[in-house]
Amino acid sequence: MRSVHEPPMRSEDDLRAVLREMERYAPDMDTVLRAVREGTAPRRGPGSLRILAPRGPRSPRWRRLAGVAVAAALAGLVIALVPGVLPAELGPARAGHPSPTPPPVAQSGLPSAASMGRAMLTAADGVNGDILYTTQTGFNHGVMVDTYQDWSWPALPVTGQLERTLNVFSERDPTSAPLRLTETDEFNYIVPPGNPNYVKGQLTVVCYPTLGSKEGCGYGNTNTPAGTYSTWDRQFMNPNPGLNDLLPSALAQEITHGLWRVTRQARYEGQPAIELTQTPKGMYRPLPVVLWVNAHTYLPLRMLWGPGTPPSAVVSWSFLRPTKASLALLNARIPARYPHTGGS
Amino acid sequence: MTFEEFVTARLPAVLRFAGVLTGDRGLAEDVVQDVLIRASNRWQDIAQLDRPEAYVRKMVVNEFLSWRRRSWRLVPAGTGGDLRGPPLPDPAAGYAERDAMAAELAKLPRRQRAVLVLRYYEGLSDLDIAAVLGCRPGTVRGYASRALAALRLEMAGPARRPVVIKEEG
Numbered sequence: 001m002r003s004v005h006e007p008p009m010r011s012e013d014d015l016r017a018v019l020r021e022m023e024r025y026a027p028d029m030d031t032v033l034r035a036v037r038e039g040t041a042p043r044r045g046p047g048s049l050r051i052l053a054p055r056g057p058r059s060p061r062w063r064r065l066a067g068v069a070v071a072a073a074l075a076g077l078v079i080a081l082v083p084g085v086l087p088a089e090l091g092p093a094r095a096g097h098p099s100p101t102p103p104p105v106a107q108s109g110l111p112s113a114a115s116m117g118r119a120m121l122t123a124a125d126g127v128n129g130d131i132l133y134t135t136q137t138g139f140n141h142g143v144m145v146d147t148y149q150d151w152s153w154p155a156l157p158v159t160g161q162l163e164r165t166l167n168v169f170s171e172r173d174p175t176s177a178p179l180r181l182t183e184t185d186e187f188n189y190i191v192p193p194g195n196p197n198y199v200k201g202q203l204t205v206v207c208y209p210t211l212g213s214k215e216g217c218g219y220g221n222t223n224t225p226a227g228t229y230s231t232w233d234r235q236f237m238n239p240n241p242g243l244n245d246l247l248p249s250a251l252a253q254e255i256t257h258g259l260w261r262v263t264r265q266a267r268y269e270g271q272p273a274i275e276l277t278q279t280p281k282g283m284y285r286p287l288p289v290v291l292w293v294n295a296h297t298y299l300p301l302r303m304l305w306g307p308g309t310p311p312s313a314v315v316s317w318s319f320l321r322p323t324k325a326s327l328a329l330l331n332a333r334i335p336a337r338y339p340h341t342g343g344s
Numbered sequence: 345m346t347f348e349e350f351v352t353a354r355l356p357a358v359l360r361f362a363g364v365l366t367g368d369r370g371l372a373e374d375v376v377q378d379v380l381i382r383a384s385n386r387w388q389d390i391a392q393l394d395r396p397e398a399y400v401r402k403m404v405v406n407e408f409l410s411w412r413r414r415s416w417r418l419v420p421a422g423t424g425g426d427l428r429g430p431p432l433p434d435p436a437a438g439y440a441e442r443d444a445m446a447a448e449l450a451k452l453p454r455r456q457r458a459v460l461v462l463r464y465y466e467g468l469s470d471l472d473i474a475a476v477l478g479c480r481p482g483t484v485r486g487y488a489s490r491a492l493a494a495l496r497l498e499m500a501g502p503a504r505r506p507v508v509i510k511e512e513g
Contacts, residue, residue, distance in 0.1 A: 010441075010495060012464065014441075014442075014445065014497070015464050015495065015497055016464050017442070017459065018442055018445050018446050019364050019366075019460075019464055019465040020465070021442065021446075022364040022446065023363055023369055025363030025366065025367055025368060025369045026359040026364075026369070026372065027358040027359055027360060027362065027363065027369050027372045028361065029371035029377060030395065032355075032359065032376050032377055033355075035377045036380045036381055036384065125513060138451055140448070140451070140494070145451075302509070306447060312447060312451065
């Protein structure tokens with residue numbers, strides 16, 4: 001018997017109606033045709049902030065000033081969510097973030113969005129050469145359903161630099177309580193000049209036998225059966241890390257461009273933080289999205305995406321020094337008994 | 345049919361399809377641009393097919409499925425404030441429910457989402473969807489049932505043949 005508190009079931013017609021309404025996400029025909037005529041489709045990663053122009057390569061400025069060890073605490077929190085990955089495996093989190101000049105504070109005790117954005121941009125420059133570690137954890141009706149863990153080093157590479165990335169996807173089977181490791185993708189490539197659609201890179205896919213990977217795992221047009229791994233050396237879509245909207249610099253620009261307002265001072269996991277919410281120009285509206293930024297380092301801490309407690313998704317950031325131990329995290333781990341099933 | 349004729353006659357429908365499939369205008373734009381560039385280079389071959397548009401849509405689906413997953417969750421797919429349909433008896437509840445459903449759609453794995461779009465938006469049979477995705481019809485049904493369960497969607501009846509809701513072109 002269904003509980004009175006259970007949400008009502010939906011019909012197929014409801015789904016059709018929602019899909020029809022989504023026609024309004026159709027792109028502008030002239031824009032598409034212009035790009036096609038020029039033969040250069042602009043690359044933007046999914047989720048990238050479309051009002052910003054693609055960022056060019058930037059030189060990481062290494063500034064290692066004293067700061068607070070927020071990233072370590074954050075990493076511990078994040079990893080506690082995902083079984084099978086121990087905090088010790090993360091390696092040393094960046095304790096010495098650059099501590100940019102604090103933004104001017106108004107009478108309200110809060111910095112303006114513009115000055116906050118500038119401070120964050122300075123802070124972001126200081127960690128461009130670090131390993132950026134983000135997690136995106138999804139919830140469905142309060143239940144954690146999946147987690148994406150992404151490592152990339154350098155966080156914002158320059159042309160000609162080797163970019164190493166590792167994406168680990170874990171999801172919860174409907175029949176199992178804990179998250180289960182589903183797919184690991186290690187992708188390494190040299191950042192090409194310009195902004196081509198495709199880059200040559202080396203890919204390793206490890207596909208674990210879970211419900212979600214029953215039909216195998218895929219990255220690009222590769223396919224890896226569950227319970228196996230594959231390695232590939234070929235052209236893939238340009239991941240273009242500079243367009244990742246989880247980069248601290250991208251968030252800083254969003255704030256500078258008026259997409260976020262500084263709401264209040266807060267504490268996050270015991271650390272002083274500054275809370276920001278979307279302005280009417282915010283890209284996620286009407287969904288409520290809250291961003292917390294470390295009040296000392298001006299690096300992002302956490303983003304809550306969507307309504308409810310917990311919300312639909314939680315994003316967390318850590319920045320790791322590129323030590324030998326932490327760089328080892330960027331290697332896909334291949335279970336001993338997994339056969340190699342494909343690749344080129 | 346020349347490439348230009350195809351673009352004139354069929355591109356609007358392809359763009360709408362891409363918008364529904366991705367739930368994100370920017371991503372749809374990128375996907376279609378990539379596909380059209382490749383299609384224009386191979387148009388002589390594609391034009392020989394019975395249904396060039398179906399092939400281009402297949403290219404759009406494949407491009408969408410192969411798009412890198414990074415930051416996918418952050419795409420505000422189907423949750424925009426402009427998602428407003430015709431008036432409902434209880435507007436507030438109706439809007440919230442549609443927003444919620446669109447948000448849940450955005451969280452589905454891409455193959456599941458593609459199956460739903462092909463089945464309920466394009467009106468394709470499971471056999472046709474299997475041809476587009478390059479898998480077995482049973483696999484399509486598996487994707488669909490998981491996706492529908494995630495969306496808490498109750499089937500209208502035993503017949504799962506979808507109703508075609510949209511004429512092409």
